[in-house]
Amino acid sequence: MTTGAGEAAPQRADAGRGEAPGTGFLAVDSGGSGLRVVVGTADGRVSARRESAVPVRTGPRGIDAGHLMRQLLPLVRSSAAETGVTELRTAAVGAAGLGTLGDELRAELPGALRREFGIRAVALAADAVTAYVGALGARPGAVVAAGTGMIAIGTDLTRWQRADGWGHLLGDCGSGAWIGRAGLEAALRAHDGRDGGSAPLLSRAREAFGPMPGLPGQVYPRTDRPAVLASFAPQVAACADTDPVAAGILREAARHIAESAAAVCPATDEAVIALTGGLFRMGAPLLEPLARELAERLPRARRVEADGDPLLGAVRIATALAEGGPKLPADDRLLQVVAVDGD
Structure with missing residues (x-):
């Protein structure tokens, strides 16, 4: 199912026809109610959203990176097909429990995203950070x-x-x-x-x-x-x-x-x-x-009224990566940006 989500709302795949969408970004919100995913073009003109109601499992090493990737694969591929995105360059993943249960995710997810989607820069964020960025952006x-x-x-x-x-x-x-x-x-x-x-x-x-x-x-x-x-x-x-x-x-x-x-x-x-x-x-x-x-x-x-939700925060962080990174403080537990080398 494809639905709208604030700035992450999908548009028709032929929006901006005459300009190939080409490169794009991936934004993920992982929480207790499941996964929400947005794939969008780098110019921000076309995006698509998918959801899974299955929460990502936790194991002895914390959040299960393999289980997250198995859910992401079909959601990202169908969204990329809808938007016409042929190359994903940046990703932002907001995850509940990242601060205390994120060791496996930090160790394994950036490389997995590079292998499966070619993503070169990954931001791993606690869901509190994506909630902040979705609500306020980059302001104190x-x-x-x-x-x-x-x-x-x-x-x-x-x-x-x-x-x-x-x-x-x-x-x-x-x-x-x-x-x-x-x-x-x-x-x-x-x-x-x-x-x-x-x-x-x-x-x-x-x-x-x-x-x-x-x-x-x-x-x-x-x-x-x-x-x-x-x-x-x-x-x-x-x-x-x-x-x-x-x-x-x-x-x-x-x-x-x-x-x-x-x-x-x-x-x-x-x-x-x-x-x-x-x-x-x-x-x-x-x-x-x-x-x-x-x-x-x-x-x-x-x-002030919140601009949007944690998924919008992930979208904002993912798009900021393409412009040199989000203007937000780095933190080993709460917000980490990883540049991923090719295999």
């Missing part, structure tokens, strides 16, 4: 990327600073999983008759999960536990207008998110801050207390 500021998880990343264009993103057991404070877990805890407190419980959240938890004694068995054994917890976050938001416990959970989530943003935002008058990710579609129950928290903690930072 901070981006909060929040969905099931939550991470904040900022830069003054000399170095990167990150906060949280430690997963649902150790962090991701204020995320969808965090909100959902807090809402279910309030439901269980009401079930037990303890202080801090919420009858409305108990009612919604029973509708979603059944009798409360069975809830632990539906959560603890699941390998997708963060997503299960996050599935209850919209119920917390739905109760927030009339339930003080639910409203309090969202106020605390807003405080956590603002704390992470403040930890990474450069202290300059030029800094901007953007929010990106599905969590912020929750609307006013979260956004209103978050706006107050951000104004208090970051009075010098200007709020």
Whole structure:
């Protein structure tokens, strides 16, 4: 299937007819929901997008580079055929977990991309970096990327600073999983008759999960536990207008998110801050207390709308490689550009 994605939106393959597309770029966004891929011409006039719903596996050495390549091959070839790209020169791969699970990917992926597609320059980026570049481009500021998880990343264009993103057991404070877990805890407190419980959240938890004694068995054994917890976050938001416990959970989530943003935002008058990710579609129950928290903690930072998503960030980095590289700080874990020699 081919769909649009902001600046990465595909156009008809005959756009700009009379000018051979020739060389092009590859942009990849690899995350918990699968792969998204854009192949585009170097002049930016033609691009095509493909998706795979299969997440890239992790193994003893971290993210499985072979599994990533096996998924990329058909997606890239069909996209290249659509766009008329005959030679890929640059690639940007944004991957969830690159900072902590990226050793195999860094060691093997650039050479594999060279062998299969002839790519000469590869940027390997953490998904937080591609989220930043998709939202703000190359300017100083901070981006909060929040969905099931939550991470904040900022830069003054000399170095990167990150906060949280430690997963649902150790962090991701204020995320969808965090909100959902807090809402279910309030439901269980009401079930037990303890202080801090919420009858409305108990009612919604029973509708979603059944009798409360069975809830632990539906959560603890699941390998997708963060997503299960996050599935209850919209119920917390739905109760927030009339339930003080639910409203309090969202106020605390807003405080956590603002704390992470403040930890990474450069202290300059030029800094901007953007929010990106599905969590912020929750609307006013979260956004209103978050706006107050951000104004208090970051009075010098200007709020702006995000330009786009992490896939757009990968597109921007891949196209910048053809012009001498992205004007962003290099980092061994977060953003690394590799020039690949031929075999």
